Amino acid sequence: MQRDLARKDLNGASDPFVRVQYNGKTQESSVVKKSCYPRWNEVFEFVLDDTGAENTLHVEVWDWDLVSKNDFLGKVTGLHLIVSSSVVSFALEVAFNINKLLTIQQKEGWFLLLPDKAQRRETEGHLGSLRLQLRLRDESILPSSYYQPLMELLLQSVKTTNNGEKGNLLALIDEVTTAENRQEVATNLVKLFLGQGLAKEFLDFIMNLELDRTTEPNTLFRNNSLASKSMECFLKVAGMQYLHNILGPTISRVFEEKKYVELDPNKVEFREAGCSGLHRCQSEADIIQQSAQCLQSYLTELVEAIVNSVDQCPSLIRATFKQLFKSVEEKFPQDLYKNIKYIAVTSFLCLRFFSPAIMSPKLFYLRPKHADARTSRTLLLLAKAIQSIGNMDTNLAREKEIWMAPLQPLILQGVTLFKDFIVKLIDFEEEEELESQKRVTLQTTSIIKEGYLLMHRAKERGILTSSHFKKHYFCLNHEALCHSKMSNAKNSACIPLSKIRAIEKVDEKCFGSSYVMQIISTDGRGQFEIMYLQCKVCEP
Numbered sequence: 001m002q003r004d005l006a007r008k009d010l011n012g013a014s015d016p017f018v019r020v021q022y023n024g025k026t027q028e029s030s031v032v033k034k035s036c037y038p039r040w041n042e043v044f045e046f047v048l049d050d051t052g053a054e055n056t057l058h059v060e061v062w063d064w065d066l067v068s069k070n071d072f073l074g075k076v077t078g079l080h081l082i083v084s085s086s087v088v089s090f091a092l093e094v095a096f097n098i099n100k101l102l103t104i105q106q107k108e109g110w111f112l113l114l115p116d117k118a119q120r121r122e123t124e125g126h127l128g129s130l131r132l133q134l135r136l137r138d139e140s141i142l143p144s145s146y147y148q149p150l151m152e153l154l155l156q157s158v159k160t161t162n163n164g165e166k167g168n169l170l171a172l173i174d175e176v177t178t179a180e181n182r183q184e185v186a187t188n189l190v191k192l193f194l195g196q197g198l199a200k201e202f203l204d205f206i207m208n209l210e211l212d213r214t215t216e217p218n219t220l221f222r223n224n225s226l227a228s229k230s231m232e233c234f235l236k237v238a239g240m241q242y243l244h245n246i247l248g249p250t251i252s253r254v255f256e257e258k259k260y261v262e263l264d265p266n267k268v269e270f271r272e273a274g275c276s277g278l279h280r281c282q283s284e285a286d287i288i289q290q291s292a293q294c295l296q297s298y299l300t301e302l303v304e305a306i307v308n309s310v311d312q313c314p315s316l317i318r319a320t321f322k323q324l325f326k327s328v329e330e331k332f333p334q335d336l337y338k339n340i341k342y343i344a345v346t347s348f349l350c351l352r353f354f355s356p357a358i359m360s361p362k363l364f365y366l367r368p369k370h371a372d373a374r375t376s377r378t379l380l381l382l383a384k385a386i387q388s389i390g391n392m393d394t395n396l397a398r399e400k401e402i403w404m405a406p407l408q409p410l411i412l413q414g415v416t417l418f419k420d421f422i423v424k425l426i427d428f429e430e431e432e433e434l435e436s437q438k439r440v441t442l443q444t445t446s447i448i449k450e451g452y453l454l455m456h457r458a459k460e461r462g463i464l465t466s467s468h469f470k471k472h473y474f475c476l477n478h479e480a481l482c483h484s485k486m487s488n489a490k491n492s493a494c495i496p497l498s499k500i501r502a503i504e505k506v507d508e509k510c511f512g513s514s515y516v517m518q519i520i521s522t523d524g525r526g527q528f529e530i531m532y533l534q535c536k537v538c539e540p
Helices: 117-123 144-157 169-176 182-195 199-212 226-238 240-257 284-307 315-331 340-359 373-391 394-400 402-425 430-435
Strands: 016-022 025-028 056-063 071-080 087-090 094-097 106-112 129-135 447-458 470-477 480-484 493-496 500-505 516-522 528-534
Touching: 056 129, 071 129, 144 169, 144 182, 169 182, 169 199, 169 226, 182 199, 182 226, 199 226, 199 315, 226 240, 226 315, 226 340, 240 284, 240 340, 240 373, 284 373, 284 402, 315 340, 315 402, 340 373, 340 402, 373 402
Parallel strands: none
Antiparallel strands: 016 025, 016 056, 056 071, 087 094, 106 129, 447 470, 447 528, 470 480, 480 493, 500 516, 516 528
8 A cells, every 4th residue: 555656647646566675586566557545455475584695675666657667656765674583673663573473473554665865855755655564474394294193184074974073173173263364274275185185075074064054045155264265275276277268368358459348327437438639529328338348248258158168177176066066955955045056156166266367367377467447447347247147146236236237138148057057067977087186286377477578599500689589478387388479379389398408597798688598498309499588678
């Protein structure tokens, strides 16, 4: 969060983002468009250097510019991280005692932004301030043998026939876990049981715990319980590639087209819609009508991709939803609650998986950067529509936001299509297919890193210069390094990781840059190929 930020742009505001540097590593926040009071709510994690070689955390604020260089807006200085046997301290009179970290885990406050030394006199005190939360987490990891008895108890917990059995470890964990650590506990449990090939059994157990204490079916799985958090984490681990295949094309289309979309009459901005200068000024009704047509196109594409994805959905996810559907149906067999078993599935698949990914594609590795304000609004409206379909209560959606009416016919149709989709999703013989997926690779996504880099393939001898490098979009996953001219290209060249023989840094004198590396690989005939990559100074 930031306040009273300096105004750098002609519109009287700035497009700020934060850059945090520590121990040679840099992380950046998303860009908040047209704001002098931005709010980020983003978390950056760094491994503390306890050798004492590096003890300063650098925090800078910049104004993002599309064409020219980014403008420096200010920095927070003197955040010294001093580690000793008893004290971890941050300058500006922020101090922690390690022995008290169990009760004092973090410190937050407002920090004044300071200019560069050359500008200090004329701008000091006029750059605003930045609110930071500083937190230290001390973790001690013992040899795996120390955890074996605990692991055996946890594995035994899912094999019991009585969920409420006294002394069941998972039932006790579910009871005592607090809101502050529930996400972390769920993540570790999911990874443990996935690694042991018991993810379906664990989720069935934890879901039945919540079903046993639920009396009002309309509130089922709607709070942030351990069951909900566990299923959410499971989908991210086991279904991330599935998510990319289904949502990726539409998300890319929204980013590339960058259309102005707005259905709420109170939020229509004529200037954003192109009603200025020499452009013909449109009426509010015209803008909303065009927006509705655009959203209908996106939503139709999304719904069709989802309901036609039965065969692409991982068997482990299908088996888990099959068991969930059956358990909810047995708990609420009354005709009055005939939709609850469908909502139980869509509450996770739509509300906790598809919709969050549509709203924030960067967090699900669908895009390398956060969306700008215009694209974010389009994604938000699409996420709302998918949520309405997942809720399967179109009357409620219509009453709350009547301006979503242009999408109601598609939402109604989507509810019917999703019910049919769920029936098909859980209708399969799981034994044979599930066996091959008992142990899911513990990774949040198959994509490790993606983005634009400058590259050159050495096909013939000769003197190389920086002009030989061309910008390509690279994608590194657990199987290959792929690249193409554009991020949305249908065809791309790939180098299997098994074919890469060496990766090394190139001497700075060769290209006049310290960030060039070479990748040596072999082709199908066993011949060596060399690719040069310039790993910095390349913006998408």
